[in-house]
Amino acid sequence: MKGKKINSNTLLLLITIGLFVVMYAVGCVIYSSKGFTHLQTFLNILINNAGLLCIACGMTCVMLTGGIDISVGSLVAMDCMFLAVGMEQWGLNAGLLCVLVLLIGLVFGLVQGFCVGYLEIQPFIVTMAGMFFARGMTAVICTDQVSISQNAFFVGLANMKFEIPFGAYTNSKGVLQVPFVRLPVIIALVVLVLVFLMLRYTKFGRSLYAVGGNEQSATMMGLNVKLTKLKAYMLSSFLCSVGGICFCMNTMSGSVRQALGLEMDAIASAVIGGTLLTGGVGNVIGSFFGVLINGTISTLVKTNGKLLSSWSSIAVAALLCFFIVLQSVFAKMKDSKK
């Protein structure tokens, strides 16, 4: 047993990272003429998926407790609609709206967390109710598509460019292209680092693992399981609202049909990143790579240009199967070792 430091969970994470690297390298080779090798391609994946990354971080925390949160996609739609209508029709201050959105997220999560933790209702049912509620509220706020163009402050935030001091190149027209990221990427990466540290170094973070590992044991060891669950759902909805703001900065609009199925993307990213649906195992680093893989697939399909965009769903489906089978194989191996 000694010397063998890598356990199967670390191995799963390494496989995920390896898969991303291989996938990206293949893209670089096949589509080098279409600019896949430029740093900006990678940064665009980050820009496009910044919102998803925030949401996936929250989702990972909930999944660690053995739960699930399928309300996040609708919540993002509600956040975006609230921001768009608030700025365009009500003429409210963008900063105030962002704070309100975050508060809505906290309250939304509090209610869901209370139902799951203290009333002991199935997370799937609770968050499904949340999903319908948020989607419905989006339509109540406004049924039209609303674009954000008037609010100078928010438009300014969304258009902010953070240039990267390396990786610049001159394009065919002789213009120097400096790679850049936008504000959502910075936000998402900060979220990622904070959640990572929280999971590793705080009592709450470790409690999430304990609850997911064995709820009864966690109770017996003196942890407050109900409160831990409540906090997990609050965190998820809060991070979802952060993600919603990031998402809005990308789309600059609110619409009832926005972010449909985003919750499934978040769950898929977490699963591909090695988070077990049964709880207790997983890490946001894995989810980060899960998001990147998701983004790389759709970028590959887009770069190809001829493939239907549905092919990216099929690729994600195949990957999910692959990882779930891999996980159960590892679990079996672990059992037979005993």
Next chain:
Amino acid sequence: MDNHVVLTMRGISMTFPGVKALDNVDFTLRKGEIHALMGENGAGKSTLIKCLTGINAFETGEIHVEGIEGPVVNHSTLDAQKKGISTVYQEVNLCPNLSVAENLFIGREPKTKLGTIDWKTMVKKSEAIMADLDMNIDVTQNLEEYSLALQQMIAIARAVDMECKVLILDEPTSSLDDNEVEKLFRLMNQLKAKGVGIVFVTHFLEQVYAVCDRITVLRNGQLVGEYPIDALPRVKLVAAMMGKDFDDLASIKSDESPVFSDEDLLIDAKGLSHKGTIKPFDLEIHKGEVVGLTGLLGSGRSELARVIYGADRNQTGTLKVNGKEAKINAPIDAMNLGMGLLPDDRKAEGIIGDLSVRENIILALQAKRGMFRLLPMKEQIELADKYIDMLQIKTASRETLIRQLSGGNQQKVILGRWLATDPDFLILDEPTRGIDIGTKTEIQKLVLKLAKEGKSIIFISSEIEEMLRTCTKMAVLRDGAKVGEITESLTQETVMKAIAGGGTNE
């Protein structure tokens, strides 16, 4: 309170709906002793423990813990832990997905100045704790990487490190092998030397005599007595648990046992086993023979029968039925070989309450025929009437729902169910439990009658007299293993001695 006493429970009573689970029970635990709490299943051991740890609320009585003024009432396990009473259960209550160090410290992790978890200190302290208990393991590995025994000991280490005065071990050894048990005992003795009072709940007699200083025996929710280990040899312990005063037992002479030849051999089991429930055993059953399985509750009686029947999959050895090797992977295979099993828990495994008496009777036969060959209604009615009549089942009609029948009559319906499949071999697990004396006698007579017709029967019962009356051979089980067979001089005395087992204490 005596200086050496860490825990006293006085006059504890509690009732579950309809049952007096504990009736005025006393229990005293001294510093640095290992105290066995013994009794058959349902005697009230677990209930007593649960009253102590706050899982169950008791109605009357008082608990005193050393160093705490006044009576103690715990409302949760956590509550009890804070008062120095830790419990380690049969199932390890730790998180398999966390490291050993975390399992030792979760909920009370050492913190850095920033208020974050100090992993370095946690690992260092954990290593010290484990080294203190002579366990040199990598504490940064996940708990699930280690064997169940080690996990069990880590659970104990956690309990001990929380400075407990009273350590309750509730059946900690039932999933451990001999080697692992040995390690656990060493740990228990170390803790004893440190002055911890240990309550050891187990049904393994051997283990009691290997480590314990004192025994408290419960029976039917009542205290039988507290004895120093030397004052209670095995046979007396068994007698105390079963409620028979050994000296007063009248020896009943058994009838001359019939002789069976090898040609009549129906079941020939060699080295069958199921991991964790029953160790490898041999068993021969002839045509027309009634074999009794005896032993304390939990000694593996039902488990042995379950392996033969395929309810638990056999993992080693061979089983010959009628001289031919048989592969029994599931009960349906056994049924097709002409076996039937009357389970001991008829509520959970036997009756289907919302079906009628008729439907319950034809159930096994229908299952044997397969789903698509429905038994004609006329035949169903005939069969139902035949067994209602033969077994004298008291029911309003054959279409009455079985749950409306009394326990004894339900039992007869299930017996009828198996007789309807015309089995060659029947396993009756506690067929007479919870039914009145008249019906009991009827069932015993029926068993003898079936045997005379050439059917072979395994008869499992807690009542030795009953088995003496019906069985021609008894197999004795102890601690999940078949330890012997008695064919000659079947008396209460020999059987009880066999159940108690040999050893230095006799």
